[in-house]
Each structure stands twice: as C-alpha cells, then as structure tokens.
Amino acid sequence: MNKICRAVINFFQDFFLDLYNKLFSSKYVLKGKCKKCGACCRNILFSTAEGYIKDENVFKEMQKKHRYYRNFKISGIVQNKQDFQNGALTFECKFISKDNKCRIYCFRPLFCRDYPNINHDLIYNGVEMLDNCGFYFDVNKKFSEYLKK
Numbered sequence: 001m002n003k004i005c006r007a008v009i010n011f012f013q014d015f016f017l018d019l020y021n022k023l024f025s026s027k028y029v030l031k032g033k034c035k036k037c038g039a040c041c042r043n044i045l046f047s048t049a050e051g052y053i054k055d056e057n058v059f060k061e062m063q064k065k066h067r068y069y070r071n072f073k074i075s076g077i078v079q080n081k082q083d084f085q086n087g088a089l090t091f092e093c094k095f096i097s098k099d100n101k102c103r104i105y106c107f108r109p110l111f112c113r114d115y116p117n118i119n120h121d122l123i124y125n126g127v128e129m130l131d132n133c134g135f136y137f138d139v140n141k142k143f144s145e146y147l148k149k
C-alpha cells in the first residue's frame with residue numbers, strides 16, 4: 001500500500017472515530033434550574049493569558065484600557081478551591097440590583113445570555129458551578145451503564 005492510500009485510510013478512520021465519539025459517547029448535560037440568587041453576577045472571574053486576575057493593580061490597568069471592565073468591582077477572593085483558582089479575585093457586575101435582577105436584562109451581553117453553558121474544556125479542567133447554584137453538570141450516560149452491556 002502506498003503512502004497516499006495509507007494517509008487516506010487514516011484520515012477516514014480518524015474522521016469516523018471522531019464522529020462516533022461525538023454521537024455516541026457520554027456528554028455533559030446541564031440539569032437543575034436557576035434559583036435567581038444573583039451569585040453568578042457577583043462572583044465573576046476574569047483571566048488573561050497568565051491566568052486568573054489575582055492582583056487589583058492588574059485589574060485597574062485593564063479598566064484603563066477597556067471600558068467594559070469599568071462595569072465591575074472587586075467582590076471578594078477565591079479560597080479553598082483548586083490551586084489554579086485560589087487567590088483569584090471575584091468581581092460583581094454593577095448592573096445587578098439588590099433584589100438580584102439584571103438592570104439591563106434586555107441588553108445583557110451574550111456571555112450572560114449563554115450562562116451557564118457547557119464548556120467541556122473548562123469542566124475537564126475542574127471548573128464547577130458556584131456553591132448553591134440551582135444548576136449542576138451531569139453526564140447523559142454514566143460509565144456504569146456501559147459496563148452493564
């Protein structure tokens with residue numbers, strides 16, 4: 001078999017294996033419902049290429065460069081989480097009202113409209129929903145179900 005034939009066969013093997021995995025392997029699904037507690041608008045994490053923002057001065061510089069960041073103020077600091085999150089600053093959006101309503105609901109950014117979306121890379125890297133959030137991630141088919149066959 002020449003090199004071109006082998007490359008074509010490998011390509012189709014990878015393609016169909018990838019397709020099979022996408023269609024039939026376990027996937028994370030979102031369950032539960034929003035309790036309207038507003039915690040996700042008060043515990044936002046921002047990151048740069050260096051990781052999560054942990055330094056107030058770095059955030060002030062970001063606010064000078066991008067107006068968007070002026071909509072947020074520091075609300076706390078992450079503790080007792082995975083190493084990569086520990087010490088990260090949390091931010092509160094200035095549009096959340098005291099009774100947990102978004103004051104720009106009709107114009108809220110896409111990110112807010114999508115939240116909480118399923119980002120497999122983040123889940124595999126240990127990102128979890130906020131404590132007490134009404135949503136949680138689950139898998140549509142558990143490993144034990146595959147073993148039953």
Ligand code: SF4
Pocket residue numbers: 033034035036037038039040041116130132133134135
């Ligand atoms: S933290 Fe969860 S339950 Fe609370 S408002 Fe956000 S999505 Fe809803």
Ligand code: SF4
Pocket residue numbers: 040041093094095096097101102103104105108109112
């Ligand atoms: S824009 Fe509205 S939904 Fe988005 S973080 Fe701010 S208060 Fe929450």
